[in-house]
Amino acid sequence: METILSGLQQALSMEALLAVFIGSVLGLIFGAIPGLTYSLVLVLLLPLTFAMPTEAGMGLLLGCYLGGMTGGSVSAILLGIPGTPSAAATVMDGYPMARRNEAGKALGTALFVSVFGGLFSLIIMVFVASYIADVALAFGPAEIFALVLFGLSTICGLSERSLTLGLVAGVLGLMLMTIGLDPLTGVQRLTFGFTDMMQGVNLVVAMIGLFAIPQLVDTFLSKDGNKVDLGKFGKVRCTLPTWQECRQNLGLVTRCSAMGTGIGAIPGAGGPIAAFLAYAHAKRFSKNPENFGKGEIAGVAAPESANNAVTGGTLIPLLSLGIPGDPATAIMLGGLLIHGLQPGPLLFQTNLDTVYAIYAMVAISYIAIFAVQLWGIRLFVKVLAVPGEYLAASILVLCAIGAFAIRNSMFDVYMMIGMGAFGYVLKRLGIPIAPVVLGMVLGEILDTNYRTALIMSNNSHATFFESWTAMILLGLTALTIITQVVKRCRNPAIPANDETTIPNAKNADGASAH
Amino acid sequence: MNAGKFSRGLGIVLTLFAAGWVATVLYTIPESHIPGTPGPRTFPLLLGTILGFLGLVLVFSPAKLCLDVPSAITNREVKVVGGTFLVLFGYAFLLGKIGFVLATPLVVILVFKVMMGIRSWTKTLATAIIIPAVCWLIFVQGFEANLPRGTWLNLL
Numbered sequence: 001m002e003t004i005l006s007g008l009q010q011a012l013s014m015e016a017l018l019a020v021f022i023g024s025v026l027g028l029i030f031g032a033i034p035g036l037t038y039s040l041v042l043v044l045l046l047p048l049t050f051a052m053p054t055e056a057g058m059g060l061l062l063g064c065y066l067g068g069m070t071g072g073s074v075s076a077i078l079l080g081i082p083g084t085p086s087a088a089a090t091v092m093d094g095y096p097m098a099r100r101n102e103a104g105k106a107l108g109t110a111l112f113v114s115v116f117g118g119l120f121s122l123i124i125m126v127f128v129a130s131y132i133a134d135v136a137l138a139f140g141p142a143e144i145f146a147l148v149l150f151g152l153s154t155i156c157g158l159s160e161r162s163l164t165l166g167l168v169a170g171v172l173g174l175m176l177m178t179i180g181l182d183p184l185t186g187v188q189r190l191t192f193g194f195t196d197m198m199q200g201v202n203l204v205v206a207m208i209g210l211f212a213i214p215q216l217v218d219t220f221l222s223k224d225g226n227k228v229d230l231g232k233f234g235k236v237r238c239t240l241p242t243w244q245e246c247r248q249n250l251g252l253v254t255r256c257s258a259m260g261t262g263i264g265a266i267p268g269a270g271g272p273i274a275a276f277l278a279y280a281h282a283k284r285f286s287k288n289p290e291n292f293g294k295g296e297i298a299g300v301a302a303p304e305s306a307n308n309a310v311t312g313g314t315l316i317p318l319l320s321l322g323i324p325g326d327p328a329t330a331i332m333l334g335g336l337l338i339h340g341l342q343p344g345p346l347l348f349q350t351n352l353d354t355v356y357a358i359y360a361m362v363a364i365s366y367i368a369i370f371a372v373q374l375w376g377i378r379l380f381v382k383v384l385a386v387p388g389e390y391l392a393a394s395i396l397v398l399c400a401i402g403a404f405a406i407r408n409s410m411f412d413v414y415m416m417i418g419m420g421a422f423g424y425v426l427k428r429l430g431i432p433i434a435p436v437v438l439g440m441v442l443g444e445i446l447d448t449n450y451r452t453a454l455i456m457s458n459n460s461h462a463t464f465f466e467s468w469t470a471m472i473l474l475g476l477t478a479l480t481i482i483t484q485v486v487k488r489c490r491n492p493a494i495p496a497n498d499e500t501t502i503p504n505a506k507n508a509d510g511a512s513a514h
Numbered sequence: 515m516n517a518g519k520f521s522r523g524l525g526i527v528l529t530l531f532a533a534g535w536v537a538t539v540l541y542t543i544p545e546s547h548i549p550g551t552p553g554p555r556t557f558p559l560l561l562g563t564i565l566g567f568l569g570l571v572l573v574f575s576p577a578k579l580c581l582d583v584p585s586a587i588t589n590r591e592v593k594v595v596g597g598t599f600l601v602l603f604g605y606a607f608l609l610g611k612i613g614f615v616l617a618t619p620l621v622v623i624l625v626f627k628v629m630m631g632i633r634s635w636t637k638t639l640a641t642a643i644i645i646p647a648v649c650w651l652i653f654v655q656g657f658e659a660n661l662p663r664g665t666w667l668n669l670l
Contacts, residue, residue: 051657164571168528171565175535178561182554189543189554213602220594220629389630390641393622397645400605401614405659413606413662421599428584429524447557455551 007356010055011364019052019059020361024368027067029383032075032083033391038068040215042331043207044395046338047402054339055357061335062358063365065328066118066311069271070369073110073304074377075384078103078236086271086307089279093292093299100295104239109297110304111373112240113253117305118366120257121264121312125319126359128265129348132320136345141453142463146473148446151323153480154266155435163484165431172426173439174446176201183448196411203334203440205403205412206419210436211327212399213420214427219392236381238374245297252282252298253305260306264313264325271307278306312362319343319355323442327434330441520583525572532566597629613664618646 010016023045030041042064049057072087077094090110097106139147155170179190180200191197241249256278263274282302283292292299317323322344324330336343341351348355373380403416423433457463464470539558546553601624608617619642626638653659 048652048657048659051659164568168565168568168572171561171568175558175561175565178558185547185554187544187554189558190538192542213598217595217598220598221591389626389632392630393625393641393645396601396605396621396625397618397649400602400609401649401653401661404609404662405653408660410606410610410662413609414603417599417602417606420602424595430584451552451556455548459551 003352004356006353008360010353010357011059011360013053013055015053015056016059016357016361017364019056020063020365021368021372023060023063023065024067024365025063025372027064027069028071028074028369028372028380029067030064031068031071032380033384033386037084037211037215038064038071039327039331040211040395041068042328043204043211044398044402046204046207046331046335047405049335050338050405054341054354055361057335057339058332058354058358059361059365061332062361063368065332066308066362066365067369068328069308069311070111070114070118070373072307073114073300074107074373074381077106077110077300078381078384084271086275086310087303088272089275089303089307090300092279093294093296096293096295097297097300102295103236105241105297106300107236107373107377108239109241109245109300111238111370112246113249113301113305114308115366115370116253117257117260117308118311119363120254120305121261121309122359122362122366123312124258124261125312125316125362129316129320129355132316133345133348136321137349139345139469140467141449141456143467143470143473145446145449145453146464146470146477147321147323148442148449150473150477150480151317151321151442152438152446153477154325155438162430165429166435169426169431169433169435170439172431173436173441174443175439176206176436177440177443178447183444184451196409199407201415201419201440202406202412204338204406205416206440207327207331207334207437208399208403209416209419209421210423210426210433212395213417214424214433216392216395216399216420217424219388219395222388235378238377240374241297249298249301252285253301256281256302256306257309260309261313263306264310265316266313266325271310274306274310275303278302315358315362319347319358320345322347322445324438327437330437333441517583521572525569525574528569528572529566530569532562532569535565536562594629601625601629609662609664611664612667613669614661615646615650615669616664616667617662618649619643622646 026041026045027038031038042061045060045064049060052060068084069086072082072084073090073094074083076082076087076090077098080091080095080098082088082091094106094110097103136147152170155166177200179197181187181191181198182189188198259278259281260271260274263277264271279292279299279302282298283289286292286296286298288296314325314329317325318329318333320343322333322342324333333343341347341354399416399420400413403412404410406412423436426433426436453463454461464474536559539555539562543555543558544553545555601621604624605617605621608620611617622642622645623638626632626641632638650661653661
């Protein structure tokens with residue numbers, strides 16, 4: 001009880017509340033602006049969290065993540081352009097509703113079910129995460145290696161069109177993390193004698209470069225500077241669903257939220273898949289399936305509840321096992337590491353109050369999102385039309401000082417630019433960026449646990465098959481990869497997540513972030 | 515360029531990179547000091563081998579890999595991308611020499627005038643003052659973080 005109160009106290013501190021509110025607003029804005037993403041604002045905010053108390057830093061990042069997921073629906077409904085890939089399914093019925101002057105109703109419904117889905121997944125997360133963490137406490141190096149390998153197999157899901165290129169990206173990410181001092185022996189690896197390189201490639205610096213610089217180049221390349229015509233929606237207002245509409249759709253929204261939470265908990269699956277599956281489910285069980293695509297309210301409620309429920313789902317493996325399921329949670333993992341917190345089973349033993357604070361901040365963030373979007377929608381919609389030149393100049397400056405602020409080192413600024421060039425080349429070649437980040441996040445854990453397991457077993461690879469847990473996890477890894485390979489071999493023209501591809505969906509985070 | 519040629523080209527580049535990586539690992543990272551156990555070079559070596567294998571997959575089975583051939587690079591793209599990285603390197607250089615306070619307005623003006631083609635000097639100068647001021651307020655006053663100081667000139 002004391003731990004719960006301590007967690008609540010942390011979450012309800014003035015700094016944390018303010019950080020959650022600011023994060024939620026920034027997430028809503030960046031999630032909604034076509035051409036920008038909440039992953040971008042997450043990486044730009046990350047260096048700022050250094051100087052903050054842990055709970056405030058986490059609140060800022062959580063608010064931004066949750067706000068970004070919700071904000072994507074605004075431009076999906078008003079402009080027919082999903083703010084995030086997760087909001088792509090919302091376009092199908094949200095935009096037709098807006099065109100027949102029901103934008104307020106569509107926005108209000110999307111907001112209401114988003115908050116419902118998010119809070120639903122939070123409740124599931126509270127019950128499930130600690131249980132998984134308890135089980136994971138008994139893991140040794142072999143089990144952790146198998147678990148991380150399973151986490152890495154999600155690269156298949158993040159691989160956009162080509163599985164091979166996704167694997168290439170994952171391996172490149174793993175390679176980057178081998179640069180620097182070897183964590184087990186202290187031997188220099190690929191530093192070429194440079195002192196600055198001994199600390200390796202900083203994860204946050206790399207993420208700023210990989211996500212923000214290609215975005216900056218795109219902003220410079222777009223001739224219209226991301227200009228958006230809001231037209232008649234300048235004075236739109238959110239209209240919440242009526243009690244009767246809530247009762248009619250309660251069953252559907254609950255089922256879709258459960259679906260979203262489950263899909264979110266599978267690393268690499270993410271919001272777009274959950275949203276499209278929920279949309280298909282709503283259409284299949286609707287009494288009026290012919291109305292879908294023409295402005296059916298259930299066509300907005302189902303995907304929005306599912307994609308927001310994904311947020312709680314993705315936080316389950318992140319907190320309980322230390323495995324991020326998508327780039328956004330990978331960035332949040334970076335935030336936790338900055339404050340000396342290692343997500344995973346030990347977090348529930350040593351920092352349980354922080355875990356409770358995170359739960360509370362998720363709830364507070366959804367309250368803030370609800371209030372901001374409900375009452376501030378007009379002001380918020382105006383931000384959608386912010387000219388590209390302001391964004392470009394701000395991104396450029398924030399990238400440089402963000403990278404510098406991490407270790408007060410100009411070397412990191414140059415490293416960030418180098419990583420940006422690397423990210424742009426990858427993007428240009430069609431190699432996804434998300435697996436690079438996943439590889440970087442999980443690389444060191446994979447390396448150290450693989451070697452520790454072998455050292456402890458006198459170099460016997462049989463150690464990986466001695467426990468049921470490791471065997472199940474390795475089996476799941478093999479199953480994930482084989483399923484994806486078979487799926488893509490049967491129909492190579494269709495990417496694994498083809499349902500996430502819609503004609504006017506904006507660039508998916510440069511990396512298909514969710 | 516068709517998908518086959520693109521796949522082969524990319525595969526060759528990746529295979530060569532992997533070969534270079536493996537050679538560098540073997541040449542620069544020592545073996546484990548405990549004989550018969552994996553050492554610091556094991557993991558990088560394994561990764562180089564996997565990348566080489568993936569490169570060969572791209573070389574030898576290009577037709578089934580469903581690659582999107584990148585669009586041709588236009589002159590405008592070369593100019594913009596080159597310009598962006600010149601600005602970034604220039605900004606990093608200036609940050610180290612004249613510090614954040616002086617370098618940032620210069621770079622904002624460059625971005626507005628050269629990269630984005632904004633004609634209004636009022637808008638440009640106002641942004642060139644506001645962005646560094648806001649950053650200074652947030653980073654230095656708000657979070658007591660350090661901003662880059664110049665070695666030639668420093669106003670912080």
